[in-house]
């Protein structure tokens with residue numbers, strides 16, 4: 549706790565902000581983070597107000613619920629309405645899918661249960677062996693290892709997995725090609741990096757000449773990361789640096805990486821509102837086909853759509869617009885009545901801005 553408080557020290561934050569001011573170029577630079585927790589820290593602590601006018605920080609696709617394609621939720625809804633028990637995280641059930649949500653499917657008689665992790669789903673399936681369970685496995689590299697562990701443990705046959713895990717580095721690569729975005733540097737996500745390691749971002753400075761800093765989640769972590777990015781820009785040399793060395797190693801968590809590798813295959817994957825990103829999704833390997841809900845059940849969905857009319861989540865999640873630029877923000881779309889995925893989770897940019905009453 550003492551260590552955490554040091555990273556919230558207002559006097560030190562002011563010093564780092566002054567340092568940032570001294571490093572800021574006369575032209576505008578735009579740093580992109582890809583983590584809902586970073587957006588929370590930045591917004592909650594008012595860090596944008598500490599930055600010079602020429603230094604912008606935008607939010608990329610770092611909220612796992614926000615990037616969940618409607619088609620995958622449609623599949624979960626189909627299963628729930630067919631009598632299969634769908635177990636998943638609380639945020640997921642409120643996300644609007646093509647026509648309805650898992651919450652509405654539950655209200656219509658589907659058995660949808662909220663769990664804190666895959667272990668809860670395993671316990672439920674053991675307790676009710678005559679009922680079919682599907683764990684709707686979402687999240688980035690941080691949650692994929694725990695899904696992998698349970699698959700390797702060979703759960704009872706009444707449990708299968710609807711896998712919607714996604715990978716962060718390919719989404720960062722996509723951002724570099726978004727027309728008009730012109731990112732000047734990446735603040736890479738601390739949580740994901742504990743698993744994949746700093747090395748996973750090597751291509752950004754090497755191939756794309758993009759300054760990249762792995763950062764933690766306290767206000768000073770983010771400010772330090774911004775100052776490190778500005779220093780790289782000032783030096784005219786893109787580097788890969790680690791601001792979060794007490795948690796993130798160069799190689800990451802090798803054991804967790806091996807678990808992911810053993811259980812999953814990397815394939816192209818759809819991201820909500822962004823289309824298909826090459827090599828950005830995980831599916832179960834053939835030897836685990838018996839646990840693959842997509843193979844076990846004849847799931848029929850058609851005409852999925854990621855965005856409800858008027859929703860601009862596809863622009864919010866790549867940082868092209870701020871939530872307040874969406875005409876629905878805090879009018880018809882509120883935390884109580886979300887019209888898009890970005891308003892559902894505490895990691896969603898619209899939800900974070902709404903909670904902090906930021907309207908411009």
Ligand code: SF4
Pocket residue numbers: 858859860861862864871874875876877878881882886887888889890891898
């Ligand atoms: S305010 Fe609502 S509708 Fe608009 S982009 Fe955000 S989540 Fe989508």
